[in-house]
Amino acid sequence: MPDVRTHLDTVTAAEQDPDREQPWADLGLKADEYARIREILGRRPTSSELAMYSVMWSEHCSYKSTKVHLKQFSDIPQETPVGKMLAGIGENAGVLDVGQGYAVTFKVESHNHPSFVEPYQGAATGVGGIVRDILAMGARPVAVMDPLRFGPLDAPDTQRVLPGIVAGVGGYGNCLGLPNIGGEAVFDETYLGNPLVNALCVGVLRHEDLHLAKASGVGNQVILYGARTGGDGIGGVSVLASETFDADGPAKRPSVQVGDPFMEKLLIECTLEIFAAGLVAGIQDLGGAGLSCATSELASAGDGGMHVELDRVPLRDSTLAPEEILMSESQERMMAVVEPGDVEAFMAICAKWDVEAVVVGEVTDGDRLLIDWHGECVVDVPPRSVAHDGPTYNRPFARPAWQDALQADGAESLPRPTTGAELRATVLRLAASPNLCDKSWITDQYDRYVQGNTVLAQPSDSGMIRIDDETNLGVAVSTDCNGRFAKLDPYAGARLALAESYRNVATGGARPLAISDCLNFGSPEDPDVMWQFAEACRGLKDGCLELGIPVTGGNVSLYNQTGDTAILPTPVVAVLGVIEDVTQRTPTGFQAAGDKVFLLGETREELSGSEWAHVVHGHLGGLPPAVDLAAEQALAELLVDGVGLLTSAHDLSDGGLAQALVESALRHDIGVSVRLAGDAFVGLFSESAGRVVVTVAPTDGDALGALASRYGVALTELGVTGGGSVTVEDQFDLPLVEARAVWSATLPAAFA
Amino acid sequence: MARVVVDVMPKPEILDPQGKAVLGALPRLGFDGVTEVRQGKRFELEIDGDLTEDRLAEVNAMAETLLSNPVIEDYAVRVIQESGQESGQ
Numbered sequence A: 001m002p003d004v005r006t007h008l009d010t011v012t013a014a015e016q017d018p019d020r021e022q023p024w025a026d027l028g029l030k031a032d033e034y035a036r037i038r039e040i041l042g043r044r045p046t047s048s049e050l051a052m053y054s055v056m057w058s059e060h061c062s063y064k065s066t067k068v069h070l071k072q073f074s075d076i077p078q079e080t081p082v083g084k085m086l087a088g089i090g091e092n093a094g095v096l097d098v099g100q101g102y103a104v105t106f107k108v109e110s111h112n113h114p115s116f117v118e119p120y121q122g123a124a125t126g127v128g129g130i131v132r133d134i135l136a137m138g139a140r141p142v143a144v145m146d147p148l149r150f151g152p153l154d155a156p157d158t159q160r161v162l163p164g165i166v167a168g169v170g171g172y173g174n175c176l177g178l179p180n181i182g183g184e185a186v187f188d189e190t191y192l193g194n195p196l197v198n199a200l201c202v203g204v205l206r207h208e209d210l211h212l213a214k215a216s217g218v219g220n221q222v223i224l225y226g227a228r229t230g231g232d233g234i235g236g237v238s239v240l241a242s243e244t245f246d247a248d249g250p251a252k253r254p255s256v257q258v259g260d261p262f263m264e265k266l267l268i269e270c271t272l273e274i275f276a277a278g279l280v281a282g283i284q285d286l287g288g289a290g291l292s293c294a295t296s297e298l299a300s301a302g303d304g305g306m307h308v309e310l311d312r313v314p315l316r317d318s319t320l321a322p323e324e325i326l327m328s329e330s331q332e333r334m335m336a337v338v339e340p341g342d343v344e345a346f347m348a349i350c351a352k353w354d355v356e357a358v359v360v361g362e363v364t365d366g367d368r369l370l371i372d373w374h375g376e377c378v379v380d381v382p383p384r385s386v387a388h389d390g391p392t393y394n395r396p397f398a399r400p401a402w403q404d405a406l407q408a409d410g411a412e413s414l415p416r417p418t419t420g421a422e423l424r425a426t427v428l429r430l431a432a433s434p435n436l437c438d439k440s441w442i443t444d445q446y447d448r449y450v451q452g453n454t455v456l457a458q459p460s461d462s463g464m465i466r467i468d469d470e471t472n473l474g475v476a477v478s479t480d481c482n483g484r485f486a487k488l489d490p491y492a493g494a495r496l497a498l499a500e501s502y503r504n505v506a507t508g509g510a511r512p513l514a515i516s517d518c519l520n521f522g523s524p525e526d527p528d529v530m531w532q533f534a535e536a537c538r539g540l541k542d543g544c545l546e547l548g549i550p551v552t553g554g555n556v557s558l559y560n561q562t563g564d565t566a567i568l569p570t571p572v573v574a575v576l577g578v579i580e581d582v583t584q585r586t587p588t589g590f591q592a593a594g595d596k597v598f599l600l601g602e603t604r605e606e607l608s609g610s611e612w613a614h615v616v617h618g619h620l621g622g623l624p625p626a627v628d629l630a631a632e633q634a635l636a637e638l639l640v641d642g643v644g645l646l647t648s649a650h651d652l653s654d655g656g657l658a659q660a661l662v663e664s665a666l667r668h669d670i671g672v673s674v675r676l677a678g679d680a681f682v683g684l685f686s687e688s689a690g691r692v693v694v695t696v697a698p699t700d701g702d703a704l705g706a707l708a709s710r711y712g713v714a715l716t717e718l719g720v721t722g723g724g725s726v727t728v729e730d731q732f733d734l735p736l737v738e739a740r741a742v743w744s745a746t747l748p749a750a751f752a
Numbered sequence B: 001m002a003r004v005v006v007d008v009m010p011k012p013e014i015l016d017p018q019g020k021a022v023l024g025a026l027p028r029l030g031f032d033g034v035t036e037v038r039q040g041k042r043f044e045l046e047i048d049g050d051l052t053e054d055r056l057a058e059v060n061a062m063a064e065t066l067l068s069n070p071v072i073e074d075y076a077v078r079v080i081q082e083s084g085q086e087s088g089q
Helices: A011-016 A031-041 A047-056 A067-075 A112-117 A119-135 A156-176 A236-240 A261-276 A290-301 A322-327 A340-352 A383-387 A403-408 A420-431 A483-488 A490-507 A527-547 A611-617 A629-641 A656-668 A680-685 A698-711 A736-751 B017-028 B053-067
Strands: A083-087 A094-099 A102-110 A140-150 A180-187 A196-206 A221-226 A282-285 A305-309 A333-338 A357-364 A369-373 A376-381 A454-456 A463-466 A474-480 A511-520 A551-557 A570-579 A596-600 A646-651 A672-674 A692-696 A715-721 A725-728 A732-735 B002-010 B041-047 B073-080 B086-088
Touching (some): A067 A527, A094 A570, A112 A119, A112 A156, A112 A196, A119 A156, A119 A196, A119 A261, A119 A282, A140 A156, A156 A180, A156 A196, A156 A261, A196 A511, A221 A261, A221 A340, A282 A290, A290 A305, A290 A322, A290 A333, A322 A369, A333 A340, A340 A357, A403 A483, A483 A490, A483 A527, A490 A511, A490 A570, A490 A629, A490 A646, A511 A527, A596 A698, A611 A656, A629 A698, A646 A656, A656 A692, A656 A736, A692 A698, A698 A715, A732 A736
Parallel strands (some): A305 A369
Antiparallel strands (some): A094 A102, A102 A196, A140 A196, A282 A333, A305 A357, A369 A376, A454 A463, A596 A715, A646 A692, B073 B086
């Protein structure tokens, strides 16, 4: 950057020097986008305006390639099975009524590209960002979850990124005192060079505490508070997340943001006290695109304009130019709109928490966003044009030419284990494989129980937390996505992700209410990828309509690809459910010997895309398992109704029944003996959806039968719990000691 | 034998929460007048044999790959001769 004081590019300068060459291409803008900015402004943009437009019109901030598809989520009625949404898509996060005067907000976002560049800080600031989103709704953050994707376990780059990412998630969340109640860790070669770090946060508030992001009320003061603004992450998230990495060495990497969780903790407590004191007219967190985003979005959502004096922004580095201040992605900052009479009280609370706060501007009666730098106007724009009227692309998409061949190449014809000994070896091999092995090496680095409200956490199917310690009201959340299924059929794959997450919430006894999604895909400029994206959106929308639950919001991450190889389409679906009394829940894993074991749902010969095909044959082809959402709904109702009757429940997904039995048995070292009617291999390794393995007390078999017939759910008696092994009659006997040894050795062997 | 010192510091534009915490603590302890604190770390390496150009290049590679995180940190390598004199690199 040139010296700003001698080369300040003001609105006046832009008018006087209309033909100056501008680096729009370097900032990621296309020629037509630059032309559109000139048209909106009726002149060339100043360099500050160009900075703002370029970050806000980036793929990451503007959703320019995806909004034509995301729009359909708004067609789903904004209503959950228990009531209307209090805030929906378009806000920082959706807010749901969960009864007893409580509302819950949750959202999942990506921080993929920054976590590839700098794993620890990328993951840490991913957690920090989603926590501030939840905070901006007026909610107290109560739990986080992290769905992660990595390249092959033995790849050198996985050895680099995984420990850093896990330490970053744990380090930041633990310092905030937020329990990490679940998530995923999945390995696939397509994520090599494109690890996915998705971060979810759940917050709780009383109905009356809901706050929306807007700047209204002429004369209201705009306050920036929290950490100082530095040169970190300039263009970081926005430019980074909008372009594919090329082969540049470390030196050319953009600077990354460094998080300070202790600052964030102060920001949380300070903000909640400000909310409680009723001092906030509007509020917005600063995330990607920093001040450019906060000022333009707040002004755009309000009813007037805004005037900001940018030189009032507290800086960590006094040499920063106005363009850099506008683009900086320094962490742990918030912006509030406060009535003039409340400013003093606001400042007092900030001072109490040792949080720096400065009035940087005010709401005006015009319709422009005006930003001055030492008295000279450097930005004069219609805020809506920056925040909401960015370009919209109808990117071409088409079913890939290879899709038919892929779907024709089913795993059903691959060689299978036939003898009992071969089946036993396959169960062990799968249990030790990276996707199915014990994840406690990762989750033990997270504090899962801090605050004392965690009811269920990894390795349970869902994370469950108590939100009221008198009534025991609670919520459960699960995140899921099988990217292989999504590759085979993105429409079905998205529905399968939805079905699995929905089922996981219900296995604990919670009623699923709503979803948030994090849609991770390759380059939108590739029509194949764009088709995958369009299909996944359509699948989610149709699925949510069938299940009667809304999409509350979410996030899109594109350009997750290396060269021509895109990641597996990964539409991660987070489902949140409510449970009236967390003390009345169903645990995951066998609880006592002598319980009867049943399978709920139907098993078909569905092996394509399965963990078996992946691990044993390195095969991906065919059609994913069939999805029947009406059956999933009936199953979920049974599971919610069955709380108290069911002594345990565990969802069947990756690895099928074999893995579900192994995990259920290893939970409390209680073995199981089952008899499988029909083909034992199919029974053990098929990944048919809509299935749960449940146990009941020895005398409750008939009661479960009655429940299953009431909900029309297929019920198969499998056997009985007890003993020290997983036994499949007439096939094999697998001692739990042996299973545990291989299941728990994989991650420590790779990273310890 | 030669001693090589590698100093690692957070890059100037990168937030340094530790330095910030120290800066915040100083006035509380009555130390005034400090306007900025950056906290880094120092490694002292004892090198076997002669410190050739190649060995020194190796130390730089160590600093680049293990001792520092070049994405967010800068490093500087200094050689302290047997006599105890320093020479910058």
